[in-house]
Every structure is written in structure tokens, then in C-alpha cells.
Amino acid sequence: MLPALAVSYRPTVQHGPGKRAGLTESLAALDGVGAVIALRRDGPLFRPGDRAEFYFKVLKGAVRSCQVLADGRRHVGEFFMAGDFIGLDAVESYAFGAEAIIDSTLIRYSRRKVEALAAGQPRIGQSLVEIMRSHLAAARQRMLLLGHMTAMERIASFLLDLSQRCGDGRISLPMTRTDIGDYLGLTMETVSRAFSQLKSDGIITQHGLHEVTIAKPGALVELTRP
């Protein structure tokens, strides 16, 4: 964890989706109504348009949400890692699809049951609102990133974000370069080039393709801004 750096880097958003403190506890009450499900790599959790009957929580593995445009351009909405909730903000049906990046296990909660519980326990409802607030704050941060940041600034922000979320010096990147590109509004090649430069500058080191460590956190923070 890099709390000091984290603050200077993005003062208003501390957590990825579903990671607020106090939340996990009050939502732990839900675990009784959940069923564990397993997904293989690239296995779909749900498809766009499916009736939104469930909430999910990732136990192990990683999930991505995505939308595909008519011409094949793909937008990755979010990466969900262990502990993250999926589908809280769906209305009638899911507006996007979700699929496992690697073999994963999740808990599936019935929306109806959760809402029934929430009716009795206002704390649960408040927690949901709080999650949504944090999602909105994260969304705003990402709009800033997508609208106004250079390729390198985006990659640096992304790595710092992941490092905060997994709270570990060693960041796991189960997704492909294409996934990252579609998440950051860049091409796979641009992502790859940025990683190469970070490596050659000694700011990150790579251990295999899907794991990096941040060697110079300060330098990475510098890269997130001019």
C-alpha cells in the first residue's frame, strides 16, 4: 500500500468498486443468500440485455465488463478483482456483458432477496448507496483520465490504481494488453510500448507477462501528471 502517494495522486478516490470500509461488514449479512459459482477463462457471467436478477461478488480470479460497438470496437467498462461487487447499479437488465478473464469463482446473490433484506435493514441500503457513490467517484476519475490524459499518464494511473486495490507491491495483471487498451481507450500496441518504456526506465519490473512490481512509485506518480 502507498497511502501517502495515493493521497497525492487522487485525493478524492481511495478505492476501486466495492472496497469501501464498513461496507464489507454490513454486506456480510448477505452471504447466507449467496451461491458460489465457478467460471472458466472467457466464460460469460452474463450478457448485455440479460435480466438483472443477480448481484455478484468476486471471490477469486478476475472479471471484465465490456460493450462491443457495431464495428467491433470494444470498450472494457471495469475490471473486477477479488472482493469487488458486480451488478449493483443495473436497472432492469444488464447494459453490458461480463466475462471471466481467468478461471474464477464468485458468489451470486439474488437481487430480490437482497432487496428484501435491505428493506428490513436500512444499513444494507445505505451500504449500497455508498458503493454507488464510490463507483460514481471512480467513474468521474476515469472520465477525466479518458478525456484529458496522455497514453503514459493513463498507464501510470492504471498501475497505481491496481497497486492500491490489491494492496501489494506485486501487481497481478491477469488481463491481456488488448483488455488494458480497451479499458484505457488505447491500442494494444500503445499499451505495450508504454510498458516497455516503464521497464527500460526502471520504474517497473516484470515477472512473467502477468505480474509487475513498481520499483519507483514516486516516478510513476510523477507520470500521472505533467
Place this chain on the structure above:
Amino acid sequence: MLPALAVSYRPTVQHGPGKRAGLTESLAALDGVGAVIALRRDGPLFRPGDRAEFYFKVLKGAVRSCQVLADGRRHVGEFFMAGDFIGLDAVESYAFGAEAIIDSTLIRYSRRKVEALAAGQPRIGQSLVEIMRSHLAAARQRMLLLGHMTAMERIASFLLDLSQRCGDGRISLPMTRTDIGDYLGLTMETVSRAFSQLKSDGIITQHGLHEVTIAKPGALVELTRP
């Protein structure tokens, strides 16, 4: 209004922030606790970091929310027009600033009072959640736009969005080209060029600088996708 076109253009998001049906009614109960305030052009409604003690609703005029980066890059988070709510998703303090684009009047609601009311009337709380869901859906749509759309696609989407929100053939654009650019992740010049091309293609017509009408809605919808 262009309901048919609207559906084909963005199936999952019908409304700008704060415009969901059923909402205005249940939140009308709030009007008792509101105070009317007036702002002059460029007058600040609140600044980033201010304690978030109030919600606001725009009665007349237009407001923009923005963040400014260290080097002066400015990001416009949202344009709020008559009927839109501001500040519902703030946590402790506002993460961004808000200022009037033109002379405007708003209602200011005490957050404490609203929350007290909500505690008694679950409907109000549900409405707030619903607004936040629609904000999130809009945010997702905008991330797609910022991450994966060309300049012309962004402008076309923006104009269609505004036309839906004001429900009128004649769209009012009180904001400057720079505002639009900072909202769409483009420069003022690129925005201006796109408008010029739309005019020369006969897709829009301009009446003064701050009002346009969409002459060929179908052509505009075509431009939002490849």
C-alpha cells in the same frame, strides 16, 4: 423529441441526470425545505473541497461542474440544465467545482433535512438511488464516448443528447466551445471544425452562436457510429 432515434442511438440511457420519470414527483416533497438562489454568469455554486451540505436543482439557466488539473487542463464533468439535480453523489465534500454558465437560478436543499425526510419516506431514498443509477449509466456511456469515439462521433452524440434532454427541436448551447471541448475531451478548435462541417453538410443550422437546430436527425445518428 426523437423517441425512435433516441432508442436506436443509446438503448440503455434515456435521460440526462435527474430526469427520470417518477422521480420529480417523489422529490417534489422536498421543495418545502429548499431556498432559491441566484447566480450570475461564471458565479461559483461551490468549489472543490467545500463541505457538501447542500443538494441543488437548476430552475433556470445552466451550470457546469469542473476539475482543473495542475497544468491547467480543465475537465468539465457535467452540464446541468433546468430540472437537473446537482450534488446528490457527493460524499463528505464536493470533489469538483460548479459554476453558472449563464445567469441562473437554483433551489438549494439542505442535505441533512433531505436525509431526515428520506429516513421517514423510503420513496425518497429509492428515488435518490434511482437517480444515482441513471447517473452511473450516463457515466458509463460517456466513458465509452471518451475512450472509443472520434471527434465527430462525440459531437454528434453530444448534440443528440442535448436535444433529448431539452426535448425541443431548437437546442440551446449556453456554454462556450471551450466548455464543450473540455466536456468531450477535445480542443475548442476541433469542436469548432466539427460544427462547421455539420453546418456545411446541412445537418444542423445555427441561429446565433448559442442555438442550433438539427435539420437531419438521421444523418446525425449515423455519425454517432461507424
Place this chain on the structure above:
DNA sequence: CGCCCATTTGAAAATAATCAATGGAAGTGG
């Protein structure tokens, strides 16, 4: 009515995308 600022338009520069080829990892099947 005139000044000032936003807008428009043009030309040059830069960032990232696209096209293309090579290298390497992972997964499959014998």
C-alpha cells in the same frame, strides 16, 4: 457604437493508430 473576447479558419507539429513482421508464451494433442 466600439471594444473585447469567443469563434472560425489555416498551417504545422505531435501523439497515437494502423499496418506489418517477429518473437515468445501458453495450451493442445499426440
Place this chain on the structure above:
DNA sequence: CCACTTCCATTGATTATTTTCAAATGGGCG
């Protein structure tokens, strides 16, 4: 268990879109 196959990542060269820089025009506000 190894070889084969396929997909992913890397790197290079070129192209394109958008930004940047700069100048001129025009509207709107005092």
C-alpha cells in the same frame, strides 16, 4: 513429456487524426 499450433506481446515503419500555434473574423456586451 514433448512437439506443434495458436494466440499474445513486442517492436518497427507509416499514416492519420487531433493538437498546437497563429491569424483573422465576427458577435455580443458594456
